[in-house]
Amino acid sequence: MIKTLKRLGAYMGGRSLLLPCSIGLSALHGLLSLVPFIFLWLVVRTLLTSEGNLSDTPLWDYALAALAISIVNVLLYFAVLMLSHLAAFRVETNMRRRAMERLMRAPLGFFDTQNTGRMRKIIDEDSAQTHTFVAHILPDVAGSIVAPLGVILLLFVVDWQLGLAAMMPMVCAFGIMGYMMNPNNNDFQRMYLDAQEKMSAEAVEYVRGIPVVKVFQQTVFSFKRFYDSIINYRDLVIKYTLLWRTPMSAYLVAVNAFAFFLVPTGILLMGHGSQPTLVIADLFLYVVIAPMISGNIMKVMHLSQNLFMANEAVERLETLTSTLPLPESASPATPKTFDIRLRDVSFRYEGAEKDAVSHIDLVIPEGKTVALVGASGSGKTTIARLIPRFWDVRKGSVSIGGTDVRQMDKGELMRNVSFVFQNTHLFKTTLLENLRYGHPEATIEEVNRAIDLSQSREIIDRLPEGLNTVIGAEGTYLSGGEQQRIVLARAILKDAPIVVLDEATAFADPENEHLIRQALSHLTRGKTVLMIAHRLTTVRDADNIVVVDGGRIAEQGTHDQLMAKEALYYHMWNEYRKAVAWKL
Ligand SMILES: Nc1ncnc2c1ncn2[C@@H]1O[C@H](COP(=O)(O)OP(=O)(O)OP(=O)(O)O)[C@@H](O)[C@H]1O
Numbered sequence: 001m002i003k004t005l006k007r008l009g010a011y012m013g014g015r016s017l018l019l020p021c022s023i024g025l026s027a028l029h030g031l032l033s034l035v036p037f038i039f040l041w042l043v044v045r046t047l048l049t050s051e052g053n054l055s056d057t058p059l060w061d062y063a064l065a066a067l068a069i070s071i072v073n074v075l076l077y078f079a080v081l082m083l084s085h086l087a088a089f090r091v092e093t094n095m096r097r098r099a100m101e102r103l104m105r106a107p108l109g110f111f112d113t114q115n116t117g118r119m120r121k122i123i124d125e126d127s128a129q130t131h132t133f134v135a136h137i138l139p140d141v142a143g144s145i146v147a148p149l150g151v152i153l154l155l156f157v158v159d160w161q162l163g164l165a166a167m168m169p170m171v172c173a174f175g176i177m178g179y180m181m182n183p184n185n186n187d188f189q190r191m192y193l194d195a196q197e198k199m200s201a202e203a204v205e206y207v208r209g210i211p212v213v214k215v216f217q218q219t220v221f222s223f224k225r226f227y228d229s230i231i232n233y234r235d236l237v238i239k240y241t242l243l244w245r246t247p248m249s250a251y252l253v254a255v256n257a258f259a260f261f262l263v264p265t266g267i268l269l270m271g272h273g274s275q276p277t278l279v280i281a282d283l284f285l286y287v288v289i290a291p292m293i294s295g296n297i298m299k300v301m302h303l304s305q306n307l308f309m310a311n312e313a314v315e316r317l318e319t320l321t322s323t324l325p326l327p328e329s330a331s332p333a334t335p336k337t338f339d340i341r342l343r344d345v346s347f348r349y350e351g352a353e354k355d356a357v358s359h360i361d362l363v364i365p366e367g368k369t370v371a372l373v374g375a376s377g378s379g380k381t382t383i384a385r386l387i388p389r390f391w392d393v394r395k396g397s398v399s400i401g402g403t404d405v406r407q408m409d410k411g412e413l414m415r416n417v418s419f420v421f422q423n424t425h426l427f428k429t430t431l432l433e434n435l436r437y438g439h440p441e442a443t444i445e446e447v448n449r450a451i452d453l454s455q456s457r458e459i460i461d462r463l464p465e466g467l468n469t470v471i472g473a474e475g476t477y478l479s480g481g482e483q484q485r486i487v488l489a490r491a492i493l494k495d496a497p498i499v500v501l502d503e504a505t506a507f508a509d510p511e512n513e514h515l516i517r518q519a520l521s522h523l524t525r526g527k528t529v530l531m532i533a534h535r536l537t538t539v540r541d542a543d544n545i546v547v548v549d550g551g552r553i554a555e556q557g558t559h560d561q562l563m564a565k566e567a568l569y570y571h572m573w574n575e576y577r578k579a580v581a582w583k584l
Pocket residue numbers: 112113349350352356374375376377378379380381382383
């Protein structure tokens with residue numbers, strides 16, 4: 001509890017007093033909520049003992065006092081909620097802000113390994129989870145603890161014998177509650193959450209797979225796992241419910257049984273000389289206020305569940321954002337030229353057993369084009385991503401114009417490198433904004449030029465609102481090949497001296513292929529280029545072709561040199577030709 005509060009407190013910023021104030025006022029509210037009942041009790045006593053002569057009694061004063069305090073208390077609760085909501089929104093906002101700040105500084109490669117849906121859920125929904133806890137549960141709990149204590153005190157002060165009678169079943173109820181709250185149930189809660197998560201994951205998997213499943217007519221098999229997760233969830237819930245059935249029934253019986261001892265005790269008291277009217281007035285008070293204990297205890301019981309969820313939310317968010325940013329150089333150096341050199345570079349993905357690429361020596365002279373080819377999984381994308389510093393190398397160095405990329409200012413590195421990767425993303429905003437992304441001050445003439453060079457003119461002409469069409473909005477989806485051309489237009493507009501291209505596997509449609517090749521030739525003209533091409537025809541004219549095999553460079557040279565060698569590239573080329581012939 002304290003730990004969670006401290007954790008949440010860290011997100012309060014300078015307003016750390018909001019929550020304690022809210023909690024303090026809520027406790028006061030809990031106490032004050034009892035006072036009108038005391039006045040009501042006095043009213044009842046007065047009525048019962050006045051013997052018809054009401055004019056001399058302070059009946060009206062009591063009634064008005066009860067009303068006034070009730071009104072004050074409503075206002076007080078309003079203040080409690082106001083303060084706690086201010087605190088809750090602050091925590092929520094700061095959690096999101098801090099997460100975003102940390103994510104902005106995370107290495108680019110980090111985003112490859114994260115499921116974006118999960119990231120969104122954690123930043124958005126989990127931080128919202130804390131809202132209920134801070135805005136409602138915490139202040140309510142303060143009142144819910146203080147009010148029952150006040151009730152118990154009152155029960156004993158008014159008449160200790162009646163108090164004892166009313167408290168007896170309550171003590172039983174507390175015992176049962178203690179049993180129900182045992183720590184094993186927390187395991188259950190985690191199992192419950194896990195089962196829920198698994199079921200939703202399987203559901204997503206199932207729905208995603210439907211097209212594939214239909215094609216291969218495998219409905220039964222794919223449904224099986226989803227079905228199993230549902231059954232697992234059902235069994236768990238039933239077990240959970242059954243586990244609670246007996247203690248919960250016992251608790252409810254005990255907690256509502258206060259009148260069971262109360263009435264006989266009252267009768268006994270009357271028999272032993274107490275004034276019957278006063279005993280009846282007391283009984284009235286007890287019957288009215290004793291249930292407040294159980295009602296409030298239920299609220300406190302829910303605390304543990306909400307505490308658990310708030311804690312999990314903060315935990316997940318902090319784990320997500322715990323990836324350290326790449327170190328930045330204190331005195332960044334600016335390269336004057338743009339030749340790229342990889343010197344004995346090895347790199348290993350986090351958690352992997354062996355290097356994804358090792359001992360890579362590679363030079364891309366300024367203004368030249370080097371192509372990487374090789375089998376799937378050989379390490380081409382990995383090498384390409386080390387240049388814009390998606391990750392830092394494990395051994396060796398990557399340098400631009402003789403300056404190690406680790407010594408460069410991050411913004412400068414980003415400005416100097418355009419990268420177009422296998423699954424580059426278009427934002428769900430206007431096409432114009434998408435294009436200007438890499439060069440926000442570009443004039444409309446420059447934008448139009450980039451559109452023409454990337455052969456995207458006809459795509460734009462076809463869209464209902466031209467450049468102002470929002471991509472991804474109703475009916476304005478672009479095909480894979482069209483998206484690729486827009487992404488190339490964006491890179492052309494950015495006009496960075498270095499271009500790293502990781503071409504999407506294949507847009508087999510020859511029309512699109514032709515257009516993309518034209519766009520590529522405009523993008524790469526006069527630039528220092530590293531390109532990964534899956535169509536060997538695109539690679540043919542590169543100044544140097546590097547064949548990657550199992551994370552190492554197997555051979556390199558021009559197309560003619562490599563063909564003459566009759567080694568790896570030669571075989572790849574023959575295979576490729578056969579495949580193309582087969583396709584046509
Ligand atoms: N984010 C990652 N985490 C861990 N391992 C990875 C990650 N990305 C790639 N790998 C591994 O690194 C190796 C090289 O992958 P890479 O993506 O560089 O291959 P590639 O040559 O680009 O393949 P393709 O032609 O299919 O695009 C593979 O064994 C792959 O499983």
